[in-house]
Amino acid sequence: MGGTLNSIYSNVSFALQLHTKSMMRLQEQASTGARINRPSDDPSAAYRILGLESQQRALAKYTAKIAETTDTLEIGLNVMQNMSQVLADERVRLSQIISGTYDQTGRERVAEAVNDALEQIVSFANARHMDQYLFGGGGTSSAPFAVQRENGRIIGVTYQGAVDGRMIEVAPGVDAGAFYVGDDLFRVQNRGQSCVYGETGATVGSGTSSVTGTVWLTVADANADGTFELSIDDGRTWVNADGTANQAVVDSRTGKVLFVDTTGITQTGVDMVSFEGTHDVFETLINIRDLLFNDRNLSDGRIDELRNVSMGALDEVRNLLVEKTTSVGSKVGFLDRLREMLEDIQYNTEDEASGLRDADITQVAIDLSRRQVLYEMSLAVAGKLISISLLDFI
16 A cells, blocks of 8 residues: 555656646746757757857858958949049040140149149049058058159159958958059059150160150250260269160169160150050159140140150050959959858858747747646646545455
8 A cells, every 4th residue: 555655656746747847848938939948958959050150150250251341342442433533534634735725834734733633643542441551452551652752743653562462251262352452453564565756766675674654765965076865864864875776774763774776866855755555543644744844845746746645645544444443343243242142141041040949939838738737637636646545445
């Protein structure tokens, strides 16, 4: 009799404990809204949820990088578009200058406007975003373009930024450049033919000249005895013409070399030497400005001729800028699509994790109600069983 009652009591207690634990778990799910509140609730699902949450964090990190990179590129794109518009305006201004319509005073007014445009272009080239220079490549902490001035005017602009762009990982195995190398954006690097515009008889030698864009070759009579001397730095330094076909003339300001064929020189003067496919934005505007100021005392006819040459150089650098602007715009579009794709993956990952983690509240309520009924029935049955006495067996 005693053994039977002890067995009944133990079984009833165990059953009530099971009901209590189940009800507590369901009540916790109802209050938290989560089916899994600790790894022991479902070890396999908990492990999967941890993996999905780790993936979510990685995706969020990439989308944040894409947003930051896109923002930087869009600002750079806007700057480049403004630069392109400035060049377009200067081309219109230059095309309106016709000898006989504009006298020297009028040309000087246009030259002042070109000088203002040059200052604006330099400011654009050294633009910053969040204290980082946009066009210095990997070197974002210092201004990429250094300016040389003389009497307040810009006489040269030198690129001193990094030679490589700064790459940012925006997705697994996908890198994107946010900070471009300014020298690649604003300088044409497709050296073509060279041409001398002038009347001195000098031509470009056969050596590989390191000068780029446009340079001015000055031929002077050294001692008024028919001996010529040459300069490409506006008379700062001179070299005597030796009558050879490949004489080196050095610009003391930059150290760059122009090889000159001096065999055909017959008179003094100033020649424009243009290297197709090597012009940059700054040198082109400097050359146009100086041409219009006419510090070299050129005739109206020469100015008109060289104006047309300068317009060709201006078209060259503007076409490059338009091409690079289009390229940056395409990259912005690519990053936008990549961000949308990652956001879709992130949403699906979050949805899968929620499906594993979140409780079905309706089903929890049904299960809790069922457990409550079973618990109450178990209590009633337990009361009956525990109240058994000796009289029940007589």
